[in-house]
Structure formats: structure tokens, C-alpha cells
Amino acid sequence: MTTSRTRVLLHPDFTVGAVDRRLFGSFVEHLGRAVYTGIHEPGHPTSDDHGFRRDVADLTRELGVTTVRYPGGNFVSNYRWEDAVGPVEQRKPFLDLAWRTVEPNLVGTDEFLQWAEREGIEPMMAVNLGTRGVEEAVALLEYCNGDAGTRWADLRIANGRAQPYGVKLWCLGNEMDGPWQIGHKDAHEYGKLARNAGAAMKLVDPTIELVACGSSSMQMDTFGEWERTVLEYTYDLVDHISMHAYYEEVDGDRASFLGSGTAMHRFIERVVASTDAVGAQRRSDKRITISFDEWNVWYLQTRFPGEENLPIQRDAPRIIEDVYSGLDAVVVGDLLVTLLNHADRVPVACLAQLVNVIAPIMTEPGGEAWRQPTFHPFATTARLARGAALDLRVTTPTLTTKAHGEVPAVTAAATLADGAVALFLTNRSPEPVEVELAHLGAALEVAVGWSMTADHEPAVAGPEHAEKVAARHWGTFDVAGRVSGAAGSATTTVTLPPESWTALSGTLTPA
Numbered sequence: 428m429t430t431s432r433t434r435v436l437l438h439p440d441f442t443v444g445a446v447d448r449r450l451f452g453s454f455v456e457h458l459g460r461a462v463y464t465g466i467h468e469p470g471h472p473t474s475d476d477h478g479f480r481r482d483v484a485d486l487t488r489e490l491g492v493t494t495v496r497y498p499g500g501n502f503v504s505n506y507r508w509e510d511a512v513g514p515v516e517q518r519k520p521f522l523d524l525a526w527r528t529v530e531p532n533l534v535g536t537d538e539f540l541q542w543a544e545r546e547g548i549e550p551m552m553a554v555n556l557g558t559r560g561v562e563e564a565v566a567l568l569e570y571c572n573g574d575a576g577t578r579w580a581d582l583r584i585a586n587g588r589a590q591p592y593g594v595k596l597w598c599l600g601n602e603m604d605g606p607w608q609i610g611h612k613d614a615h616e617y618g619k620l621a622r623n624a625g626a627a628m629k630l631v632d633p634t635i636e637l638v639a640c641g642s643s644s645m646q647m648d649t650f651g652e653w654e655r656t657v658l659e660y661t662y663d664l665v666d667h668i669s670m671h672a673y674y675e676e677v678d679g680d681r682a683s684f685l686g687s688g689t690a691m692h693r694f695i696e697r698v699v700a701s702t703d704a705v706g707a708q709r710r711s712d713k714r715i716t717i718s719f720d721e722w723n724v725w726y727l728q729t730r731f732p733g734e735e736n737l738p739i740q741r742d743a744p745r746i747i748e749d750v751y752s753g754l755d756a757v758v759v760g761d762l763l764v765t766l767l768n769h770a771d772r773v774p775v776a777c778l779a780q781l782v783n784v785i786a787p788i789m790t791e792p793g794g795e796a797w798r799q800p801t802f803h804p805f806a807t808t809a810r811l812a813r814g815a816a817l818d819l820r821v822t823t824p825t826l827t828t829k830a831h832g833e834v835p836a837v838t839a840a841a842t843l844a845d846g847a848v849a850l851f852l853t854n855r856s857p858e859p860v861e862v863e864l865a866h867l868g869a870a871l872e873v874a875v876g877w878s879m880t881a882d883h884e885p886a887v888a889g890p891e892h893a894e895k896v897a898a899r900h901w902g903t904f905d906v907a908g909r910v911s912g913a914a915g916s917a918t919t920t921v922t923l924p925p926e927s928w929t930a931l932s933g934t935l936t937p938a
């Protein structure tokens with residue numbers, strides 16, 4: 428078979444697994460303006476009776492976010508949750524060491540969980556295993572999920588919330604392998620603590636799902652060994668292991684940046700291998716799945732000065748408010764293609780983060796809220812990807828990249844639910860590519876298509892730039908002009924613009 432052609436083979440009977448709705452999660456940390464002047468801003472013209480911005484909540488709904496992780500991130504590793512419940516006027520500010528910011532504690536567990544509930548979002552909570560341990564983790568779980576008649580559940584009730592929140596997903600700390608983490612631990616120290624905290628938490632509520640901390644990135648020196656050691660302590664207890672990954676364009680190396688999805692794919696394969704190796708040695712039939720609870724484009728190496736170089740600030744400072752381009756949006760779309768192709772092992776993922784902090788949604792205090800270019804591929808994928816992810820066979824030339832070696836020129840993912848098909852395709856090459864979709868006798872009808880094309884201009888802060896990128900690089904396209912295939916034929920052809928991400932929606936019915 429020639430490799431100069433790109434061919435995607437799909438059939439309704441070949442599936443990877445069900446797409447868990449939690450794959451379209453996001454993340455709100457007490458960091459910069461994610462909470463204050465992000466989701467929460469009393470006095471804003473759109474704010475509700477609880478002081479939360481309606482404009483941001485509406486964009487969050489449009490984004491299609493299903494799950495939100497809270498309250499951190501690095502922040503959680505020095506957080507005292509008890510200081511942010513009860514009467515707001517009695518709460519005291521504290522100096523958050525993770526981001527060197529004075530945290531006013533105006534939004535805490537109740538405010539967040541009630542916001543999530545009002546917005547139809549499933550919360551995902553993290554406990555502090557940096558400066559704290561088993562006792563505080565158990566107390567927080569009891570506060571959230573306990574029935575009346577015990578100390579912490581009764582405190583919640585006294586604070587005005589009778590019904591337990593029933594929070595299902597719990598992260599056992601955050602990035603405990605990272606030297607930057609407050610209360611950083613080695614794998615043995617963390618593994619033991621996670622096991623002890625998790626076991627105690629399951630005694631409070633056996634229905635919860637637990638996430639053990641995996642590596643902060645594939646580049647960590649301890650990567651692999653960390654997963655193995657942590658799971659030796661926690662394999663029988665936890666449901667998921669976390670993965671975090673941020674990608675960026677370094678030194679103008681566009682090809683490597685566009686190939687980020689392949690780096691993410693390899694990272695997932697390696698974590699699955701490390702995890703399954705522990706299971707194999709234990710002769711366990713249990714499969715640990717992945718909570719990819721931080722992923723995004725983040726100009727971490729090139730624009731972020733490092734936590735230790737941040738001055739001590741207060742009043743919701745602007746920290747890591749990355750501004751995104753059309754190129755960044757193409758990469759975000761492609762990272763979602765990778766996640767969908769691993770639907771069998773990745774049921775939970777969080778775009779880090781939701782508002783203002785490396786986020787698809789931006790706000791001005793007292794002003795408007797707007798969509799960054801990365802908003803569009805996420806919202807479209809969250810809306811269209813339903814049912815089962817299809818097990819595609821993709822034949823495509825490779826591109827040579829400095830950072831990842833050979834990467835596929837075209838990547839593809841597809842989902843199918845009751846005959847409704849969605850296809851997601853990325854063309855990483857600087858040339859247009861004609862893709863042959865071979866559907867093996869099944870009938871494919873494409874009704875609507877959207878594409879995001881990469882730009883070459885530097886991203887500029889503010890809504891005008893975001894709107895300009897959306898106007899020039901994003902939108903639906905004329906399906907008849909780009910997709911062809913005679914009725915009843917076994918193949919359909921679609922043309923992908925250079926450096927682009929495309930979504931197609933239609934029907935796929937067996938012959």
C-alpha cells in the first residue's frame with residue numbers, strides 16, 4: 428500500500444470503547460483569576476444571587492464541560508478547607524504558598540459545589556496530601572458526603588446545606604512527584620500516605636472513585652518508577668492514576684508543536700504499560716484507568732517565570748493568562764483526537780483550566796467574557812463525540828519532527844451513537860491533504876463540517892484578537908465543496924486544509 432495517500436478505515440462494528448462523558452472535564456483552581464473575577468465576581472452586571480458570573484457560566488455550558496476539578500492543582504497542597512466554610516465574614520485570608528497569593532477564602536467548598544450543582548457539572552475534588560493527611564481528607568469527605576449525626580456532616584448542615592453533595596471523584600493530592608509541590612514526597616512516602624488516606628476515605632463512603640497521583644509530566648526523572656511504586660501501595664484501592672501534560676511551541680518549532688498529540692499518545696501508552704505491569708505481577712484482573720486531569724497548551728517553558736519568582740500578590744492577580752492562537756486551537760483539537768482514541772483507558776480528562784488561567788474562557792473584571800480560539804475545538808468535540816469511539820485504521824505519511832521523531836501527518840478519531848457519527852481529523856502538514864474515508868460497505872452521509880486552521884500571527888490579549896481568529900480561521904464549511912462520495916459508495920473523500928483540525932457530523936449505517 429502506498430503511504431503517500433491518507434486513508435481512514437472505519438466500521439460500526441469496530442470500537443475502542445464507550446466515551447465517558449467525564450472526558451470533557453475542566454479545572455478551576457484557586458490560582459490567579461480562575462475563581463475571583465473568573466467564575467465568581469459579586470457586583471458584576473451578570474452575577475447571580477450567589478455572586479457567580481452568569482456570562483461565564485453560560486460559556487461553560489456552551490463549552491460542554493461535564494466535570495470540574497477543584498480546588499487545585501498546586502494550591503490544594505497547602506489548603507485548609509475548614510477555613511473556607513461557614514459564615515463568609517468570619518473567614519480569614521491565608522498566604523497560599525503555591526502561587527504566593529493571599530487567598531481571601533470567600534469561595535470555598537460549599538460555594539464551589541453549589542455552583543457546580545446549579546450548572547449541572549459533576550465536581551471532582553482534591554484532598555491536601557502535601558501539608559496534611561488522613562484526618563483532614565476524611566473530614567472533608569464526611570463534610571461533603573456524610574449524613575446528619577456526625578461532626579463534619581453536621582457542620583455542613585449548620586452551614587446551610589442539609590443534603591449531602593455526593594461527590595464521587597476524589598484526587599489523592601496533586602503532583603506529589605513535583606519538587607515544586609508544597610510537601611513534595613518520594614514515591615514510597617506518597618504511596619503509603621495515599622493508601623492510608625484512600626482506605627480511610629472508602630470507609631466513610633465506599634462508593635467514591637479515587638485517583639492516585641501519577642507523574643506531573645513524561646519528562647519527570649522519576650516517570651515510570653513513580654507509577655510503579657505508587658501503584659504497588661494503592662493498586663487494589665484506587666480506580667484511576669492521574670496524568671498531566673502541557674504542550675507548547677518552543678523556538679518556533681511548529682512541526683514538533685503540531686505533533687504534540689503523538690507525544691500525548693505515547694505518554695498514555697507508557698502509563699498504561701507501567702500500570703498493567705503492576706497488575707500483571709499481582710495476577711490482578713482489575714484495570715486501573717487514567718484520569719488525565721490536567722492537559723492543555725501552556726507556554727510553561729517560554730512564558731512562565733516559575734512559582735518561586737512570582738511576587739507575593741493579593742486581589743486576584745493575573746497569573747499564567749496565556750493568550751491562544753489558531754495554531755494552539757488546532758493542537759487542542761488534536762489532543763482531543765488522542766484522548767478519544769484512548770477512550771477505553773481514559774474515562775476522565777480535564778482541560779486545565781476553565782477561566783482566565785491557561786483557559787478557553789477569558790474575562791475582564793466588571794467587563795465581558797469571551798472565547799479563546801481553543802474554545803471552539805473543545806466545545807465541538809464535547810458536543811459531537813457520543814456513544815462509542817471507533818477503532819480506526821489510519822494509513823498516512825509521516826512527518827519528521829525534532830522533538831518526537833516521526834509523527835503521522837493526519838490523525839483521526841470517530842464516535843458513533845445510534846447511527847450518528849462524528850469524525851475528528853487533524854492535518855499537521857503544511858499542505859492540504861485529501862483523506863479517503865473507507866467505510867467498508869456501511870453508508871456514510873456527512874451533514875455538517877467545521878474546521879479550525881492555524882494562523883501565523885502572534886496571539887494578542889483581548890476579545891478583539893480572539894474574535895479575529897474565530898472569524899478568519901474557525902467555522903462551518905460547505906460540505907459539498909470539501910466532502911465527496913457517491914451515494915451508496917464505499918468511500919468518501921474529504922479535503923483537509925493545511926495545519927487544520929476538522930470535525931464532521933453525519934450518519935453511518937450498516938449496509
Ligand SMILES: O=[N+]([O-])c1ccc(O[C@@H]2O[C@@H](CO)[C@H](O)[C@H]2O)cc1
Pocket residue numbers: 456499500501502601602607643644721727779780
Ligand atoms: O513541568 N512543570 O514544570 C510543571 C510545573 C508546575 C505544574 O503545575 C501544575 O499545573 C498547574 C496549572 O494548571 C497546576 O496547579 C499544577 O498541578 C505542572 C508542571
